[in-house]
Amino acid sequence: MVLVSIYEFVNSLSEDEKWLFHVKHDLQDPLGVLENWSEGTSICDWNEISCGPDGFGVVGLNLSGSKLFGIISPALANIQSL
Numbered sequence: 001m002v003l004v005s006i007y008e009f010v011n012s013l014s015e016d017e018k019w020l021f022h023v024k025h026d027l028q029d030p031l032g033v034l035e036n037w038s039e040g041t042s043i044c045d046w047n048e049i050s051c052g053p054d055g056f057g058v059v060g061l062n063l064s065g066s067k068l069f070g071i072i073s074p075a076l077a078n079i080q081s082l
Contacts, residue, residue: 015080016058017043022075033066057081 020043024034037046043058044051050060059081076082 014043015078019073019075019078020046020049020058023073026073027068027070029066029068031067033063033068052081 017039020037024037027034029035033047035047043049044055048062048066049058050062051057052059058079061076061079061082
């Protein structure tokens with residue numbers, strides 16, 4: 001069932017990934033900057049993301065010059081280490 005698959009996908013993600021997928025969902029990305037924000041790619045390898053020195057936790061997000069538009073998701077506030 002599709003709902004089960006989505007539930008399993010979301011539960012397999014880190015908390016930061018979950019919130020960043022919400023952010024991505026609410027933005028239009030004409031240049032494809034967020035294309036590699038996907039399951040199977042380490043969050044620390046995602047475009048425009050900086051992780052802490054231990055490789056865990058998003059400590060930076062730089063979307064300037066990305067020509068993104070849309071709503072800035074309030075989910076961004078849930079990323080603990082930003």
